[in-house]
Amino acid sequence: MSAPVTHSYPFAIGHGTENDFVLLPDHDGAIHGDLSPQRVAALCERRAGLGGDGVIRVIRTAALGFDQPAEWFMDYRNADGSIAEMCGNGVRVFGRYLADEGLVSTTEPVPVGTRDGVKVITFDADGELTVDMGTPKILGDSVVGVDDQKWPALNVDMGNPHAVAFVDDLLDAGSLLSEPDYDRSVYPDGVNIEFVARRGPGHVAFRVHERGSGETRSCGTGACAVLVAAALDDGVVAPPDEPVRYEVDVPGGRLQLTWLPDGHVLLGGPAVIVGRGTTDL
Numbered sequence: 074m075s076a077p078v079t080h081s082y083p084f085a086i087g088h089g090t091e092n093d094f095v096l097l098p099d100h101d102g103a104i105h106g107d108l109s110p111q112r113v114a115a116l117c118e119r120r121a122g123l124g125g126d127g128v129i130r131v132i133r134t135a136a137l138g139f140d141q142p143a144e145w146f147m148d149y150r151n152a153d154g155s156i157a158e159m160c161g162n163g164v165r166v167f168g169r170y171l172a173d174e175g176l177v178s179t180t181e182p183v184p185v186g187t188r189d190g191v192k193v194i195t196f197d198a199d200g201e202l203t204v205d206m207g208t209p210k211i212l213g214d215s216v217v218g219v220d221d222q223k224w225p226a227l228n229v230d231m232g233n234p235h236a237v238a239f240v241d242d243l244l245d246a247g248s249l250l251s252e253p254d255y256d257r258s259v260y261p262d263g264v265n266i267e268f269v270a271r272r273g274p275g276h277v278a279f280r281v282h283e284r285g286s287g288e289t290r291s292c293g294t295g296a297c298a299v300l301v302a303a304a305l306d307d308g309v310v311a312p313p314d315e316p317v318r319y320e321v322d323v324p325g326g327r328l329q330l331t332w333l334p335d336g337h338v339l340l341g342g343p344a345v346i347v348g349r350g351t352t353d354l
């Protein structure tokens with residue numbers, strides 16, 4: 074009897090403020106058929122797999138047949154294998170990976186294709202990366218809940234859905250081991266839920282329960298939604314007359330958020346690649 078044929082695929086592990094990802098370089102789209110939701114979930118499993126909040130396939134935009142003005146496309150999957158439109162920390166880690174591999178130059182902005190359109194990454198002088206996340210959609214209010222507590226929450230779309238609730242204390246959100254309650258008629262495709270506490274002027278902190286990944290130590294699109302909710306709560310009218318800046322703390326570090334007069338939100342912070350290897354998926 075012949076032995077089963079197994080393929081070996083390279084991978085890298087990276088994180089942005091401890092939102093961590095398994096990156097699968099697949100420049101020309103060879104592994105597409107092998108990347109089922111079950112395989113993604115197995116890769117992200119923290120005890121029996123490589124471990125991660127999500128998987129990012131590094132693929133040429135042309136290999137997917139997408140018409141976007143960017144050579145590289147971030148094909149993002151949540152830890153449960155579901156596909157998400159956008160990942161703010163993921164796209165910064167993606168930029169770091171491309172730069173470390175010598176696939177892009179750090180001296181000029183790099184466009185990256187995503188399911189939410191092209192995002193442009195800038196390599197900052199301090200070693201961090203900033204991405205132009207585009208324009209938030211502010212879609213009104215709903216309610217989120219944990220156990221018998223409920224909070225009003227602002228519906229902000231950053232390409233993916235968010236519900237932002239202000240709490241007195243980040244511990245008010247409880248263990249976040251299970252998904253908080255939310256209005257499924259408002260969010261038929263699920264939602265990322267941010268619990269935000271004030272830290273001072275222009276300074277907030279949040280915890281997040283991510284759709285498809287559970288509680289994570291950071292969420293870039295979530296930080297953008299939090300910036301918008303905090304600024305509106307502080308009396309800023311959208312879009313702002315002048316740049317509005319917030320420091321946003323997450324369990325895994327600190328992100329720098331800017332809301333520009335043209336409506337775009339910039340997300341800045343660290344992003345690193347911490348290991349490489351091979352896997353049979």
Ligand SMILES: N[C@@H](CCC[C@H](N)C(=O)O)C(=O)O
Nearest residue numbers: 157160161162233292293294
């Ligand atoms: N961690 C990400 C968001 C990833 C996608 C999200 N879980 C969703 O399903 O929308 C970020 O940094 O933005």
